[in-house]
Ligand SMILES: NC(=O)c1ccc[n+]([C@@H]2O[C@H](COP(=O)([O-])OP(=O)(O)OC[C@H]3O[C@@H](n4cnc5c(N)ncnc54)[C@H](O)[C@@H]3O)[C@@H](O)[C@H]2O)c1
């Protein structure tokens with residue numbers, strides 16, 4: 456029996472609604488497999504936890520998580536309780552950084568059973584590799600003075616190692632896909648870091664003569680995601696560009712509620728973390744209508760990570776079948792509830808036993 460230990464952090468808002476549904480699906484996946492079992496350890500770290508303890512997680516929180524094979528997280532943030540930069544940097548960004556999850560991968564593809572808002576979606580299937588440890592997300596800088604003389608400075612940090620490993624990861628992914636990598640740049644406006652990014656991209660590209668390349672400024676690239684997404688295979692992007700681009704990727708699929716993501720530790724020292732692209736969605740929390748597919752598809756990425764590709768692909772296929780049956784939450788035009796969608800996925804999975 457292959458046993459996988461998973462740390463579970465539902466976090467805030469709809470995270471608390473979609474996480475139990477995804478766990479239910481994973482339990483069923485294990486049953487169908489027969490030789491696989493999950494053990495889930497639950498952590499209540501969230502903005503509610505912050506209100507009680509004045510921190511997002513305990514001092515030894517990372518030590519607790521380190522013992523598991525993976526972290527399965529949903530969403531962090533409740534701006535009514537804790538300012539977003541404090542909640543995110545105290546939990547989500549902290550785990551990404553301390554566990555050296557330097558790569559964030561976020562696929563987007565046209566899904567059967569969902570009407571893309573694009574008139575001609577043309578079967579797009581792409582994956583964004585987001586640099587996940589540096590770039591525009593930096594603590595370097597500060598604020599001085601008050602009133603009309605106030606100044607805020609935020610320094611972006613781009614290291615050769617950081618850019619190289621993200622770009623390399625993209626090329627390696629492309630070799631097992633359709634052999635094309637696009638670089639998201641902005642070297643026309645950002646005069647130091649982006650020409651540097653371009654030069655690292657070009658030098659890595661030389662090592663992969665079999666992979667075709669392109670480079671687009673991020674503004675144009677965002678528009679191409681809308682006008683011709685089918686032309687992209689792998690896209691490599693800095694932390695902020697990747698963040699924004701993957702919300703666009705989610706939007707052209709039909710909803711941010713279905714987009715999955717993985718924060719990958721590539722040196723094997725710490726567990727990787729799996730969490731959907733979406734946040735805690737305070738505007739719909741408590742209504743029972745959050746789309747659970749982002750969290751469930753993220754579970755599929757976790758199965759892939761542990762080498763269970765066949766089972767992962769089956770799960771994605773089942774998700775599409777349920778969507779084609781019209782069992783959908785309101786964000787993608789349906790009338791079903793969160794649990795109706797996950798129950799339908801569970802029921803279909805069980806027929807495979
Ligand atoms: N990785 C993360 O944990 C993460 C990601 C994004 C935002 N956040 C945090 O979440 C909070 C809300 O942020 P936001 O409003 O900018 O982004 P959001 O992703 O929470 O919501 C954006 C919009 O998408 C909708 N949406 C999101 N997930 C959905 C789902 N599963 N089903 C149906 N609709 C869904 C919401 O209702 C909202 O209208 C903030 O505190 C923010 O910092 C956290």
Ligand SMILES: O=C(O)C[C@@H](O)C(=O)O
Pocket residue numbers: 543698732
């Ligand atoms: O990384 C962030 O900025 C948080 C959130 O927007 C995300 O995409 O995970």
Ligand SMILES: [K+]
Pocket residue numbers: 528529530531730731732733734
């Ligand atoms: K998330």
Ligand SMILES: [Mn+2]
Pocket residue numbers: 698699702732
């Ligand atoms: Mn984001």
